[in-house]
Amino acid sequence: MTLPAPLFELRQVTQQFDRSLALRNITLQIFPGERVALVGSSGTGKSTLIQLLNGTLLPSQGEVWALGHSLSQGSSRQRRQVQRQIGTIYQQFHLVDTLPVIHNVNAGRLGQWSFFKAAVSLLYPLEVEAAAKALHRVGIPEKLYARTDQLSGGQQQRVAIARVLRQDPVAILADEPVSSLDPELSREVMALLRELVQEMGKTLVISLHSIELAQQYCDRIIGLRDGTILFDIPSFALSAERIRDLYRLREPG
Amino acid sequence: MTRPAVDRPSWLTPRSRWGLIVLAAIAFSLWQARVFEPNRFNVGGIPQLLRFVQASVQPDLSLDFLQLTLDAAIVTFAYAVCGTFFSIVFGCVGGILASEVWWVSVLPRHATRPIWLGIRATLAVPRAIHELIWGLFFVNLFGLDPLVAIVAIAVPYGAIVAKVFSEILDETPRQPLIALLNSGVAPFTAFLYTLLPQAFLDLLSYTFYRFECSVRSAAVLGIIGAGGLGYQILLSLQSLRYEQLWTLFYALFLLNGAIDFFSAWLRRRLGSPSRLDLNLRKQARSRGSGGSLPDAHPARQPPERDRWLVAVGLGGLLLLPFSFWYVGADFSKLWSARTLELLGDVAQTAFPPNLDQSQWQLGMVAVQTVAMSILAIAIAGCGGILLSFPAAHTFFLPGGLFTPAQPSWRDRVLAWTGVLGTRAALLIARAVPAPIWALVALFVLFPGILPGAIALALHNMGILGRLMAESNENLDPRPLVALKAQGTPAALVFLYGVLPMTLTRSIAYILYRWEVCLRETVIVGLVGAGGLGRLLTEQLSSFDYRRVVVTLGWFVILTFGVDWVSGAMRRSLR
Numbered sequence: 001m002t003l004p005a006p007l008f009e010l011r012q013v014t015q016q017f018d019r020s021l022a023l024r025n026i027t028l029q030i031f032p033g034e035r036v037a038l039v040g041s042s043g044t045g046k047s048t049l050i051q052l053l054n055g056t057l058l059p060s061q062g063e064v065w066a067l068g069h070s071l072s073q074g075s076s077r078q079r080r081q082v083q084r085q086i087g088t089i090y091q092q093f094h095l096v097d098t099l100p101v102i103h104n105v106n107a108g109r110l111g112q113w114s115f116f117k118a119a120v121s122l123l124y125p126l127e128v129e130a131a132a133k134a135l136h137r138v139g140i141p142e143k144l145y146a147r148t149d150q151l152s153g154g155q156q157q158r159v160a161i162a163r164v165l166r167q168d169p170v171a172i173l174a175d176e177p178v179s180s181l182d183p184e185l186s187r188e189v190m191a192l193l194r195e196l197v198q199e200m201g202k203t204l205v206i207s208l209h210s211i212e213l214a215q216q217y218c219d220r221i222i223g224l225r226d227g228t229i230l231f232d233i234p235s236f237a238l239s240a241e242r243i244r245d246l247y248r249l250r251e252p253g
Numbered sequence: 254m255t256r257p258a259v260d261r262p263s264w265l266t267p268r269s270r271w272g273l274i275v276l277a278a279i280a281f282s283l284w285q286a287r288v289f290e291p292n293r294f295n296v297g298g299i300p301q302l303l304r305f306v307q308a309s310v311q312p313d314l315s316l317d318f319l320q321l322t323l324d325a326a327i328v329t330f331a332y333a334v335c336g337t338f339f340s341i342v343f344g345c346v347g348g349i350l351a352s353e354v355w356w357v358s359v360l361p362r363h364a365t366r367p368i369w370l371g372i373r374a375t376l377a378v379p380r381a382i383h384e385l386i387w388g389l390f391f392v393n394l395f396g397l398d399p400l401v402a403i404v405a406i407a408v409p410y411g412a413i414v415a416k417v418f419s420e421i422l423d424e425t426p427r428q429p430l431i432a433l434l435n436s437g438v439a440p441f442t443a444f445l446y447t448l449l450p451q452a453f454l455d456l457l458s459y460t461f462y463r464f465e466c467s468v469r470s471a472a473v474l475g476i477i478g479a480g481g482l483g484y485q486i487l488l489s490l491q492s493l494r495y496e497q498l499w500t501l502f503y504a505l506f507l508l509n510g511a512i513d514f515f516s517a518w519l520r521r522r523l524g525s526p527s528r529l530d531l532n533l534r535k536q537a538r539s540r541g542s543g544g545s546l547p548d549a550h551p552a553r554q555p556p557e558r559d560r561w562l563v564a565v566g567l568g569g570l571l572l573l574p575f576s577f578w579y580v581g582a583d584f585s586k587l588w589s590a591r592t593l594e595l596l597g598d599v600a601q602t603a604f605p606p607n608l609d610q611s612q613w614q615l616g617m618v619a620v621q622t623v624a625m626s627i628l629a630i631a632i633a634g635c636g637g638i639l640l641s642f643p644a645a646h647t648f649f650l651p652g653g654l655f656t657p658a659q660p661s662w663r664d665r666v667l668a669w670t671g672v673l674g675t676r677a678a679l680l681i682a683r684a685v686p687a688p689i690w691a692l693v694a695l696f697v698l699f700p701g702i703l704p705g706a707i708a709l710a711l712h713n714m715g716i717l718g719r720l721m722a723e724s725n726e727n728l729d730p731r732p733l734v735a736l737k738a739q740g741t742p743a744a745l746v747f748l749y750g751v752l753p754m755t756l757t758r759s760i761a762y763i764l765y766r767w768e769v770c771l772r773e774t775v776i777v778g779l780v781g782a783g784g785l786g787r788l789l790t791e792q793l794s795s796f797d798y799r800r801v802v803v804t805l806g807w808f809v810i811l812t813f814g815v816d817w818v819s820g821a822m823r824r825s826l827r
Contacts, residue, residue, distance in 0.1 A: 083740030
């Protein structure tokens with residue numbers, strides 16, 4: 001039996017910023033349909049990894065492949081083709097505050113829409129039904145025409161998820177999507193994400209602060225420490241010892 | 254199929270209603286400017302315009318003239334330094350006295366509202382009158398003395414600074430002040446230890462911005478004979494020596510460019526907010542935060558002790574005595590018996606105001622003035638918004654939002670040329686005083702409000718474009734990066750990200766700037782563009798103070814009217 005082709009693949013990736021090393025020689029494969037949690041303390045490179053996977057960052061060394069294409073090669077047009085298949089949800093939502101919700105939701109389609117259509121839609125919203133459906137799906141159908149900055153944090157995160165639903169990508173990346181939300185909302189948003197991913201057969205890569213949430217909602221957990229992979233195991237195999245290891249401070253020297 | 258849970262909102266929001274009113278107002282102003290009538294262009298002036306443009310590549314670089322230019326540039330600079338100095342002194346005193354928080358601290362158990370509102374209302378009058386009108390007035394008092402330029406800047410600017418300072422003080426968090434007051438500290442001491450240091454960066458940042466404006470005003474004031482670059486420019490223009498004119502222009506660009514650059518550098522170094530943000534923060538604050546979204550911009554870092562800053566600060570302090578020495582203004586005139594006598598004369602001759610003239614006719618001129626300001630700000634606003642994007646270094650330069658990941662050598666050169674070229678165009682537009690632009694426009698246009706509007710538009714476009722570019726550079730990049738990460742082409746990142754994030758703020762600032770434009774209609778009136786400004790200059794130069802008072806009255810009413818409309822429109826933007 002052969003394995004299916006990986007959706008994402010990192011080959012000996014090192015990411016160097018001005019002064020610091022964010023990721024060190026990472027090799028990693030993620031397959032279709034997986035729900036992968038990235039865990040580890042702050043500053044261990046979880047966000048960097050997500051940014052590499054969606055093509056926001058290009059690796060200093062090594063190669064990132066997504067959907068069978070190298071993200072560091074090819075024209076920007078080709079890269080955009082791949083990026084359309086990857087949706088991302090962020091901790092701080094990254095919505096355009098001053099726009100009504102519908103435009104932020106429809107923004108998920110901007111990879112497909114023509115300039116003309118997008119411009120017209122700003123004045124006279126198009127594909128309203130699809131946008132309403134996405135909002136309905138995330139539980140805030142009544143906010144369709146509200147201004148985004150008038151929504152609460154939980155509602156804004158739902159708008160961001162609706163945007164990804166509209167984008168309808170193959171893979172959903174989420175960079176600490178619940179860290180700005182209270183525990184109750186966090187569980188709701190996580191449940192929603194899992195439901196959507198399972199229902200539509202998408203792949204999920206999500207960075208989380210909470211090990212508990214990771215175990216509960218994902219089937220594979222990757223522990224990052226100091227920019228390297230400490231463990232990469234099925235959720236059920238996560239032991240207390242591993243967790244202690246993950247958050248142990250680096251010994252001096 | 255799911256039906257949308259909510260109906261499409263009506264087209265008629267307060268916003269769209271204002272939009273329609275604005276379009277109507279612009280159409281009306283165009284009609285007032287007779288744009289739709291044939292023969293608006295003076296074709297005969299084209300050769301002269303060409304000669305003027307041609308001279309730009311062959312400025313007069315003879316040693317004598319360069320010396321004269323240097324002297325004129327230093328004079329203009331020194332006027333600005335002295336004028337800013339006095340306006341900041343007035344502004345500090347007036348700002349404290351006009352602030353709500355001061356009166357609440359001094360008279361805690363009294364109804365103080367009438368006091369500070371009264372002071373603010375009083376400050377509105379010197380503010381409504383342009384420095385050029387003050388200049389013409391002080392020329393009548395002091396004769397042609399450098400003092401005229403300094404006082405003409407200091408009076409209106411002092412009032413403006415007082416207003417802005419009082420607003421900054423009132424917006425600064427009060428808890429530390431109240432804590433000190435409650436422990437029995439005297440109000441002024443408590444201010445010194447709490448509000449003033451808290452607000453210091455904002456106050457300083459605004460001071461630098463005022464200084465930039467002072468330089469431009471000092472150049473304009475030259476035109477009424479106060480000397481400096483403006484005066485020399487007018488002389489060269491009138492004697493048709495375009496080569497000399499361009500030498501002076503280049504000096505003006507250099508002066509303005511250096512000061513704008515320096516001021517922006519200092520403000521960035523100090524970590525202070527941009528002018529646009531300072532102006533619009535009150536609005537943002539009153540809107541209230543919608544969610545748990547933290548501040549888009551990270552908390553301001555307190556500036557470390559920065560050797561460069563200290564050096565620049567000391568240098569700045571030395572410039573002050575130098576400037577006073579260089580202009581050599583006769584300050585004794587301020588309190589001399591003769592000045593008092595003349596002032597008494599003016600007061601006597603000005604009253605009772607002469608209301609014989611047809612107020613209907615004056616009203617028509619007032620409408621023309623407003624039309625001129627509307628046209629000017631509409632053109633300036635559109636141009637400023639358009640140019641603010643290529644002028645911002647965060648979009649097209651390597652590493653920018655709209656640049657390919659690995660730009661080629663050619664891409665880089667093109668990108669840099671675009672950014673620097675746009676910035677140079679904006680600098681030229683704002684460095685040349687509006688009356689000079691008006692004179693240039695009069696080469697090919699017949700006198701009227703159209704050349705005036707174009708002149709004001711060019712000058713204000715330079716100012717607006719730069720401020721908006723600065724604010725574009727401070728844009729929160731995260732939503733834009735998010736759009737880019739999902740494969741959105743650059744043009745649509747612009748349409749769905751950059752534009753909505755900046756447009757509201759830009760329009761709010763344009764509306765605010767409209768008031769300034771109205772004030773400035775006076776200065777293009779001086780050179781023959783129409784409106785109340787022209788009337789006012791005629792009346793002032795013929796010492797007809799009884800009519801001057803009436804015209805000024807109209808002007809103040811217009812200013813308050815524009816202030817009110819612009820405020821209402823800005824509120825509808827929130």
